[in-house]
Amino acid sequence: MFEYVSIRDIARRAGVGVSTVSRVLNDYPDTSQQTREKVLRIIREVNYRPNSRARQLVKNTAETICFILNNRDVINPFHSRVLMGVARYARTLAKNVIFMQFDYPPDAPPNRLILPLVIWERGALDGLVIAGTNYPNFINAVKALRIPFVVFGNNLFGDLQIRDLHSVWFDNEGGTRKSTEYLIELGHQNIWCLVDTTKPWYRRCYDGYCQAMEQHQLRLHKLDVRIEDSPFNAGVEGAKQFLHLQPQLSAIVAGDDEIALGVLSGLNQNGVRVPDDISLVGFDDIEGLKFVRPLLTTIRVDKEKIGEELAKLLFELLQNRDLPPVKRTVSTELLVRESSARPGRGLGSNGLSIEVVS
Amino acid sequence: MFEYVSIRDIARRAGVGVSTVSRVLNDYPDTSQQTREKVLRIIREVNYRPNSRARQLVKNTAETICFILNNRDVINPFHSRVLMGVARYARTLAKNVIFMQFDYPPDAPPNRLILPLVIWERGALDGLVIAGTNYPNFINAVKALRIPFVVFGNNLFGDLQIRDLHSVWFDNEGGTRKSTEYLIELGHQNIWCLVDTTKPWYRRCYDGYCQAMEQHQLRLHKLDVRIEDSPFNAGVEGAKQFLHLQPQLSAIVAGDDEIALGVLSGLNQNGVRVPDDISLVGFDDIEGLKFVRPLLTTIRVDKEKIGEELAKLLFELLQNRDLPPVKRTVSTELLVRESSARPGRGLGSNGLSIEVVS
DNA sequence: CTGAAAGCGCTTACAG
DNA sequence: CTGAAAGCGCTTACAG
Numbered sequence: 170m171f172e173y174v175s176i177r178d179i180a181r182r183a184g185v186g187v188s189t190v191s192r193v194l195n196d197y198p199d200t201s202q203q204t205r206e207k208v209l210r211i212i213r214e215v216n217y218r219p220n221s222r223a224r225q226l227v228k229n230t231a232e233t234i235c236f237i238l239n240n241r242d243v244i245n246p247f248h249s250r251v252l253m254g255v256a257r258y259a260r261t262l263a264k265n266v267i268f269m270q271f272d273y274p275p276d277a278p279p280n281r282l283i284l285p286l287v288i289w290e291r292g293a294l295d296g297l298v299i300a301g302t303n304y305p306n307f308i309n310a311v312k313a314l315r316i317p318f319v320v321f322g323n324n325l326f327g328d329l330q331i332r333d334l335h336s337v338w339f340d341n342e343g344g345t346r347k348s349t350e351y352l353i354e355l356g357h358q359n360i361w362c363l364v365d366t367t368k369p370w371y372r373r374c375y376d377g378y379c380q381a382m383e384q385h386q387l388r389l390h391k392l393d394v395r396i397e398d399s400p401f402n403a404g405v406e407g408a409k410q411f412l413h414l415q416p417q418l419s420a421i422v423a424g425d426d427e428i429a430l431g432v433l434s435g436l437n438q439n440g441v442r443v444p445d446d447i448s449l450v451g452f453d454d455i456e457g458l459k460f461v462r463p464l465l466t467t468i469r470v471d472k473e474k475i476g477e478e479l480a481k482l483l484f485e486l487l488q489n490r491d492l493p494p495v496k497r498t499v500s501t502e503l504l505v506r507e508s509s510a511r512p513g514r515g516l517g518s519n520g521l522s523i524e525v526v527s
Numbered sequence: 528m529f530e531y532v533s534i535r536d537i538a539r540r541a542g543v544g545v546s547t548v549s550r551v552l553n554d555y556p557d558t559s560q561q562t563r564e565k566v567l568r569i570i571r572e573v574n575y576r577p578n579s580r581a582r583q584l585v586k587n588t589a590e591t592i593c594f595i596l597n598n599r600d601v602i603n604p605f606h607s608r609v610l611m612g613v614a615r616y617a618r619t620l621a622k623n624v625i626f627m628q629f630d631y632p633p634d635a636p637p638n639r640l641i642l643p644l645v646i647w648e649r650g651a652l653d654g655l656v657i658a659g660t661n662y663p664n665f666i667n668a669v670k671a672l673r674i675p676f677v678v679f680g681n682n683l684f685g686d687l688q689i690r691d692l693h694s695v696w697f698d699n700e701g702g703t704r705k706s707t708e709y710l711i712e713l714g715h716q717n718i719w720c721l722v723d724t725t726k727p728w729y730r731r732c733y734d735g736y737c738q739a740m741e742q743h744q745l746r747l748h749k750l751d752v753r754i755e756d757s758p759f760n761a762g763v764e765g766a767k768q769f770l771h772l773q774p775q776l777s778a779i780v781a782g783d784d785e786i787a788l789g790v791l792s793g794l795n796q797n798g799v800r801v802p803d804d805i806s807l808v809g810f811d812d813i814e815g816l817k818f819v820r821p822l823l824t825t826i827r828v829d830k831e832k833i834g835e836e837l838a839k840l841l842f843e844l845l846q847n848r849d850l851p852p853v854k855r856t857v858s859t860e861l862l863v864r865e866s867s868a869r870p871g872r873g874l875g876s877n878g879l880s881i882e883v884v885s
Numbered sequence: 886c887t888g889a890a891a892g893c894g895c896t897t898a899c900a901g
Numbered sequence: 902c903t904g905a906a907a908g909c910g911c912t913t914a915c916a917g
Contacts, residue, residue, distance in 0.1 A: 173649075175893090175894055175895085176894065176895060176896095177894080177895095180904095185903075185904080186903060186904035186905070187894095187895085187896095187904080187905090188896080188897080188903075188904060188905080188906095189902085189903060189904070191895070191896060191897085192896095192902095192903090194895095195896085199902060199903090200902070200903085201902060201903090204902080204903080218647060218648055218649050218672075219648055219649065219894085219895075220584075220648070220649040220650040220893090220894055220895065221644075221645075221648040221649065221650045221651045221895095222580060222583055222584050222589065222649075222650030222651065222893090222894080222895090223584055223650065223893070223894035223895035223896090223909090224894080224895055224896075225580055225895090225909095226578075226580050226581055226584055226893090226894080226895070226896095226909050226910070226911090227894085227895055227896045227897080227908080227909050228895090228896070228909085229909075231580065233625070236626070242611075243607065243608060243611055244602075244607045244608075244610065244611060245607075246604060246607075246814070249601065249602045249603075249604075249607045250601060250602075252602065252626065253600075253601055253602060253628060256626055256627065256628050257628065260627075260628070260643075263644055265625045265627070265645050265651065266625060266626050266627070267591070267623045267624060267625055267626070268594070268610065268614055268624050268625070268626040269614065269618075269623070269624070270611065270614050270615065270618070285618075286579075286621055287579075287623050289576060290576055290577055290578070290579040291531075291576050291577065291578040291579065291580075291910095292578040292579045292580030292581065292910085293579045293580065293623065314576075401817060401818065427818075430818045434818070434820060437820070438820075456604070456815065457814065457815035457818050459759060460759065460785075460788045460792070460815050460818055460819050461818050461819060462792060462795070462796075533909090533910055533911085534910065534911060534912095535910080535911095538888095543887075543888080544887060544888035544889070545888080545889090545910095545911085545912095546887075546888060546889080546890095546912080546913075547886085547887060547888070549911070549912060549913085550886095550887090550912095552911095553912085557886060557887090558886070558887085559886060559887090562886080562887080577910085577911075578909090578910055578911065579911095580909090580910080580911090581893090581909070581910035581911035581912085582910080582911055582912075583893095583911090584893050584894070584895090584909090584910080584911070584912095585892080585893050585910085585911055585912045585913080586893085586911090586912070587893075649894095650894085
């Protein structure tokens with residue numbers, strides 16, 4: 170009773186040709202009002218739903234892109250929102266988004282990398298949004314497949330020729346420069362930067378920090394740690410080291426919010442108050458900040474915007490395969506909250522009165 | 528130079544029929560070793576990649592399911608992990624997962640609901656994992672489409688006939704019973720439950736709480752709030768009310784972790800210490816807990832497991848469309864951390880010495 | 886073991 | 902404005 174109804178059935182019932190039905194379905198202008206209405210009525214009557222797969226086969230398009238999250242076992246809040254941005258933009262174009270998680274060894278040669286079937290086969294995908302943490306071998310393997318792709322740039326390792334890529338970035342360097350400058354304007358001078366310079370993204374952070382410091386002829390202070398699993402724990406450890414640097418040290422720029430929260434936790438545990446004793450700024454504006462007091466001053470990154478820009482760029486590329494490589498950057502915004510203040514406030518509690526000359 | 532190679536090209540080059548190539552591609556046993564090798568060699572030579580869309584059209588399968596996140600503007604950490612679970616399970620079966628976000632009004636009749644195209648059309652999907660917050664109208668609209676689906680049960684509104692549905696749940700009731708019993712065993716008697724009973728999931732929480740309390744013949748205490756946007760803020764507000772109930776009140780069972788963190792923050796702001804003055808337990812074991820001290824005692828929910836069970840059930844259903852409706856429940860686990868302790872500890876700080884008789 | 890043919894459900898020139 | 906035919910790239914009986 171509930172059989173599959175095809176375009177042929179509609180044509181038969183309406184007493185017209187299959188092509189006429191197709192024309193009606195696709196809103197072509199060259200059909201008489203009368204046949205048009207008859208066909209539409211039948212379509213509604215039998216609740217006909219066209220088969221998109223057949224359409225896609227003929228038109229040689231998948232109407233689908235893939236969001237691939239590489240080398241992350243969980244989609245973190247940051248990437249979650251990037252995905253939402255991609256999905257939202259795709260939706261405005263009535264395109265689908267396949268979500269896929271994938272792990273690969275950074276050192277496997279591109280031609281040995283076994284890519285997910287959905288990418289390797291033809292027909293399933295029009296293009297690819299490459300997110301997560303990435304290495305050149307994967308990018309090159311995808312390139313060899315000749316499938317259009319865009320990449321989320323910030324978590325890219327290795328010296329890829331960025332000018333050969335379509336990529337979207339957020340401004341890690343500019344953002345950290347902004348937050349560092351803000352601290353300097355508050356009157357801080359002894360500002361430390363806590364990062365892991367083996368990671369390009371933290372390196373860009375550090376660069377931004379350096380730019381601000383150098384411009385004000387302040388001395389650079391870097392605490393360079395190795396972050397593997399938990400940026401938070403790295404922050405806690407870092408805090409211990411900062412303890413010895415007090416009270417000269419008056420402000421800390423952390424590579425991201427999670428590190429900053431670790432620092433905050435570590436400082437609190439040792440009786441150091443933020444922002445009274447030390448000012449602290451993070452980066453990203455992650456969701457979890459709302460759970461912690463003082464509210465962290467940070468650099469806001471519009472993650473959904475990044476997703477939207479990734480999708481937008483990919484669809485532009487699908488429209489025009491010869492689009493020259495572009496690198497787009499999403500700007501950032503300083504969010505002043507509670508973890509930063511003018512320096513010296515806390516020293517008063519030690520019985521010292523300090524004049525701050527700024 | 529890099530033209531599209533089809534199965535026909537392979538056949539021509541190998542000097543065999545198209546069906547033979549197909550048989551080789553699909554690893555059918557009935558091909559001679561010799562032709563087999565010849566075909567495989569050519570396939571490798573020209574780097575042939577079959578077109579999955581054509582295969583799907585013939586075999587009438589999409590090899591794809593859809594994870595639809597309803598009525599949530601962001602994929603929160605909980606649902607993120609459910610999605611990961613779905614994706615991981617699908618991957619073991621070489622199936623794709625389309626991610627889609629969708630909003631709909633709870634009160635639109637099912638036949639007026641405009642479903643996403645990918646669901647409404649044929650061919651794009653084999654089945655649907657329905658996640659997010661849901662109402663009967665959507666479920667019924669999907670039902671009318673005759674597309675196999677499974678639903679994440681916990682955030683379902685309205686009195687759907689659960690026994691007509693394929694659903695996966697986590698044990699909200701049992702979990703809260705467990706955490707309440709744990710508090711009782713610690714010696715707490717005046718235990719409050721903070722929930723929003725207009726939401727079925729919090730109601731189940733409250734039921735679990737009641738079961739534990741009644742079994743020990745303790746008096747029920749409910750703080751019933753309306754939670755719209757921010758469970759955290761609801762927790763902060765709730766904390767203010769709890770202040771008046773001290774010191775009789777000695778423990779709080781919150782509807783979920785985010786509420787609990789709000790309570791914690793609210794109590795802290797008012798100088799009430801957790802767990803010294805009040806013990807506090809949450810539910811979910813969300814990611815963000817790690818940022819907050821004391822570490823919250825909570826009920827762990829294996830979110831990826833939920834995702835896996837959803838996918839597993841859906842694929843079972845695709846194998847056997849007559850599978851009778853089942854409701855599967857993922858169990859929970861009590862995670863004792865730092866926010867809970869024996870009652871009365873804190874009273875000592877008021878100069879009182881209390882003997883706890885348990 | 887193998888190939889020619891039909892067919893999956895559409896779209897698109899083409900001819901009328 | 903409309904329909905018959907060819908074709909998208911596969912798989913699958915069917916016949917040999």
